Amino acid sequence: MTHANSIESGPQDAIVEQTSAELPVKEAARPAPPEAMLSLRLAVGLIGMLLASLLAILNEQVTAFAMSDIQGALSIGHDDGTWLTTLFEAANVATMVFAPWFGITFTLKRFTIGAVVATMLFGILCPFAPNLPSLYALRVLQGIAGGCLPPMLIIVALRYLPPRIKLYGLAGYALTATFGPALGTPLAALWTEYFSWKMAFWQIVPLGIATCVAIQQGLPDDPLKLERLRSFNWSGFLIGFPAVAMLVIGFLQGDRLDWLNSDLIRVMFIGGAVLLVAFLINEWFHPLPFFKLQLLSRRNFSHGLTTLAGAVILLVGVAAIPGQHLARIHAYRALQTTPLSLLVALPLLITLPLTAAVLNLKRVDSRWVMALGLCLMIATCAMGSFMTSEWIRDNFYVLQSLQIAAQPMVIVAILMGVTTGLPPTEGPFASAMFNSLKTFSAAVATGLIEGLGTARERFHSNVLVDQLGNRALITDQSIDATHGIGELAHRVHEQALVLMSADLYRVMACVAIALLCLVPVLPVRIYPPWTTTPPSSPPSAR
Structure with a gap:
């Protein structure tokens, strides 16, 4: 039994690990004892962890969508305001790498409650910040506190859920990754249109109180493991945190600062990449890593992480394009795009558990469920690529309806592939790698959509203007009429935006096709957690 694994395990987990590591193969293959039942008290605790993860997602999404109102209320310029989101996201993503280690050390119960309280406290203080630097500091601290919450959900699901309902617990996690972001626009519209911009920060307080009560009453009291602090991986922490934060800053600020033409962006990308390589090397050889990179030798785990990165880019892109088109072409506000978000969000409450x-x-192959979900994604993008300037909200309903089935098929299948066969002792490693990659991919998707969108908009604008000039469509009369020139410029700009959105749909379709091509190649057949893997299955599936 390795020292690294023994550190991560609790009293019960150590027994599991000892069985798998020290007993002979025949003895380890004996039938498992009768499955434990999920008590009502523990179910309350698990619901509390689900709410904690949902709280973190809602806090992130609602403040991001309401940022223009926040900036206006606090008299913050656009450039300075972008850093409010960037600094939050950088701290949020970087924290997810290390949160599982601290969760095990200070116990899942205490650590999660402390992170929820801190998230609420910093949110309450944000509207009262006396100046912009103090608001930046509060957003960074809130990003750190919020980043501690989502990784805890996978850990408790792997540790406490009986095998027969483990997939439903993973569907609950998928709910936070799909349902939570879809609620961002409706809630932001609700608070800013009918209440106050401050509610974008304060909305988490009632949910946070309920979360703390549920976790306190439901989760068991594990002993503190403060002795782990003596073996803390300081080299990994001091290298990894700035590495991830710098890369996130580079992607989120890249489009505004013109990417590699900016000295700051060059420093963020080059410095972040060098530090990330050093961090991964450190994690490979360190006896107590935050990332257990050896897990990547399992085909389903490595495929799951690869597909996760592409799926997050795909989901973020497909969700962002309609709202972006309606806002820029028809000047829709968040309240007017809310029906599109709710059309996806509310049915997910049904389709996610159904997919699980x-x-x-046992007879259902998760690989083909994922493939079907990706095919629906491709169909969505293919239909969206034929959009015109006449498209309004009603034209996107069919596209959004496909996401109701597609998103659960992809996300739950990925979670099943990543977590099946993982013992509870490896839960913290899987959670750290899964959550940090998910949130980092979301930042990459945002940068990709903004950067590619800007480039394609400029390209189409230049092409349209050249065609107008070459075909002599601008008559002397229109040149003399200021209104005519303004109307023509507006139409060129509008058409460039439409063509740009269609191009983004095509790029997302290419991402989905690439992920679809990996399905028959990389993953091996896996079975639900309650079943026993047949002897004929490949060893890499275990």
Whole structure:
């Protein structure tokens, strides 16, 4: 039994690890004892962890969508205001790398409650910040506190859920990754249109109180493991945190600062990449890593992480394009795009558990469920690529409806592939790698959409202007009429935006096709957690 694994395990986990590591193969293959039942008290605690993860997602999404109102209320310029989101996201993503280690050390119960309280406290203080630097500091601290919450959910799901309902717990995690972001626009519209911009920060308080009560009453009291602090991986922490934060800053500020033409962006990308390589090397050889890179030798785990990165880029892009088109072409506000978000969000409450129920059937192959979900994504992008300037909200309903089935098929299947076969002792490593990659991919998707969108908009604008000039469509009369020139410029700009959005749909389709091509190649057949893997299955599936 390695020292690294023994550090990560609790009293019960150590027994599991000892069984798998020290007993002979035949003895380890004996039938498992009768499955434990999920008590009502523990179910309350697990619901509390689900709410904690949802709280973190809502806090992130609502403040991002309401940022223009926040900037206006606090008289913050656009450039300075972008840093409010960037600094929050950088701290949020970087913290997810290390949160599972601290969660095990200070116990999941205490650590999660402390992070929820801190997230609420910093949110309450944000509207009262006396100046911009103090608001930046509060956003960074809130990003750190919020980044501690989502990784805890996977850990408790792997540790406490009985095998027969484990997939439903993973569907709950998928709910925070799909349902939570979809609620961002409706809630931001609700607070800014009918209440106050301050509610974008304060909305988490009631949910946070309920979360703390549920976790306190439901989760068991594990002993503190403060002795782990003596073996803290300082080299990994001091290298990894700035590495991830710098890369996130580079992607989120890249489009505004013209990417590598900016000295700051060059420093963020080059410095972040060098530090990230050093961090991964450190994690490979360190006896107590935050990332257990050896898990990547498992085909399903490495495929799951690869597909996760592409799926997050795909989901972020497909969700952002309609709102971006309606806002820039038809001047829709968040309140007017809310029906599109709700059309996806509310049915997910039904389709996610249904997808988990289907995948929990032994005869269902999760690989083809994922493939079907990706095909629906491709169909969405293909239909969106034919959009015109006449498209309004109603034209996107069919596209959004496909996401109701597509998103659960992809996300739950990925979670099943990543977590199946993982013992509770490896839960913290899987959670750190999964959550940090998910949130980092979201930052990459944002930068990709902004950067590619800007480049394609400029390209189409230049092409349209050249065509107008070459075909002599601008008559002397229109040149003399200021209104005519203004109207023509508006139409060129509008058409460039439409063509740009269609191009983004095509790029997202290419991402989905690439992920679809990996399905029959990389992953191996896996079975629901409640079943026993047949002897004929490849060893890499375990």
